[in-house]
Amino acid sequence: MIEDTYSMKINEYLPLRDIVFQTLRKAILTGELEPGERLMEIQLGEKLGVSRTPIREAIRKLELEGLVIMVPRKGAQVAQFTEKDIQDVLEVRAALEALAAKIACKRMDDRAFLKLQLAITEYEYAAREKDVETMIEKDVEFHETIFNATQNDKLIQLFNNLREQVHRYRIAYLKNVGESELVHTEHLELLDALKQRNEELAEDIAAKHIQTQCVSIMRFIKNKAVITEEE
Amino acid sequence: MIEDTYSMKINEYLPLRDIVFQTLRKAILTGELEPGERLMEIQLGEKLGVSRTPIREAIRKLELEGLVIMVPRKGAQVAQFTEKDIQDVLEVRAALEALAAKIACKRMDDRAFLKLQLAITEYEYAAREKDVETMIEKDVEFHETIFNATQNDKLIQLFNNLREQVHRYRIAYLKNVGESELVHTEHLELLDALKQRNEELAEDIAAKHIQTQCVSIMRFIKNKAVITEEE
DNA sequence: AATGCATTTGATGTATACAAAATCCATTTA
């Protein structure tokens, strides 16, 4: 009873700054706020119905996360994300996915395996209906399950950070049927390696999987660049 | 001339929040602010001679970095860092060091090799005089040189973050002569592997090097726990 | 003496006020 009240309160209570933080973050990641766009405190405050204080505190967090950059005496603007930034992030993420796969090999139990299998299957269903939103969701679920299995909180934290950094570029590239099937295949392979408890193989597949993504995203960006230039 | 003025201004101008951020961060990492200690805004503001606003914004960043945790309606307190946290961080760092070593293998030039050699030598000199401060400095320099050689900004950023997370626990364990010699030896081995451009070997040594550190720090903490209990 | 309730204190969360800097636009001058 006491725990119930307590946990309720935790979920219930959210400072405005955290709501603003999540709101702005989502807006940046979905592209609603475009790279280079200025984040003006009063304007955002009016839009969200809060004062400058929570806005500023949210911006401080976004700043540390690298989603916005501060120009002295000019305020915040949405960070530009170059191709190199994406490659850098994915290079690191590949290493972390490999690490996660290695650790998960030791620690995953049947329940976790079933979770992975479910995510894979639901991904497949979504892919058939070209429901990209759900596909991404299930893809995230697949990787999240592996990271959670490591029980390494720092690793999980970094994964969440890196994942979101490239999120905006993943939204669209899965629309390509070829890519989406490749993702499916690689997920199956990884699950298999994990079940075999073959650490080296799992590491290898996990890293390669991200490298594949990197190539896909790069291709996607290059195409998009051409498209948006026409607009 | 214009560039000069400009760059001067960049270095010259620092918002109070950033000064406060760096100050508090250092205080936490050096242990001046102890784990569990509350960070009260008014009190800190009086101490540092600023108002609550910059204090709060600094705390938001420390919060995202994981150095302080927020208790709803109770404010910030210095994060407790358990043994598991250290192990988690070092497990991740080992993977990142391995990645850095692999990439550095491809990219390091003679100048970088000389920098490493210099750091190693200066470390050795400092070790002879039991100048722990300089030893740590040179150790950091060694690893930093490798990470910088990767030219992967995200990797460098994460390294800086992880490095600082365990900094407070490294201050003392190098005092042990045996540990300090082991560090020296492993640095030499890594430099050798890098010069050979042997990626697999370099990865391996780099990861093992951090694992060694992890074991040392754990041993150090266990000893310290006994000591501080007596106090 | 212990418990329960009211008051008070003090801290956080949020909003607003003020100052300095940067930007923009119009006017002026060469």
Next chain:
DNA sequence: TAAATGGATTTTGTATACATCAAATGCATT
């Protein structure tokens, strides 16, 4: 006509004021 200058406007950086909540204190009652 183009460049420069000066003031108005806007925005950030910082400080302070107000509201809300939590815990502590103290007093009264049992």
